Amino acid sequence: MSAHPALSAKRPILLIEDEPSVIAFLHAALERRGYAVVDAASGEEGLKRxxxxxxxxVISDIRMPGSVNGAEVHDWVQKNRPELKSRIILISGDTANSETQTFLAQSGTPCIEKPFRVQQLIATVEKTFGKP
Structure with a gap:
């Protein structure tokens, strides 16, 4: 079932984040700019969606409680959703963590560091996903 190209622009962004306050902030910021957003509260839920x-x-936090973190979501996408390979943005509250730094360096995936401003988020989203 292939979507008509014009309709694919209406595909939502999948937001994988475990902090309700961050979800609310991101959701509001993205929807105000005309993006559709679907939330997932954990890495597992994100992979299901x-x-x-x-x-x-996909916008995903790197560090989340549970068995699936942002790096694993990223790896799953590389293997299973190649069309989204260059359409992932990661969010990190601990880029000083050496594991996180190594992962980001190897993946080349854009990362937004918490705390971030709406403008910074929107600029990264538009550059990575295109304008809505």
């Missing part, structure tokens, strides 16, 4: 749906891109 990714395996069932089609998305314009």
């Amino acid at each position: 990714l395996s069932k749906g089609r998305y314009a891109g």
Whole structure:
């Protein structure tokens, strides 16, 4: 079932984040700019949604409680959703962490550091996913 190219612009962004306050902030900021957003409160939920749906891109926190973190979401996308390979943005509250730094350096994936401003987020989203 292939979507019509014009319709694919309406695909939502999948937001994978465990902090309700951050979800609310990101959701509001993105929707104000005209993006559709689907939330997932954990890496596991994010992978479930990714395996069932089609998305314009993925924004995922790197560090999340549970068995699936942002790096694993990223790896899953590389293997299973090649069309989203260059459409991932990671959010990190601990880029000083050497594991996180190594992962980001190897993946080349854009990362937004917490705390961030809406403008910074939107600029990265538009550059990575395109304008809505």
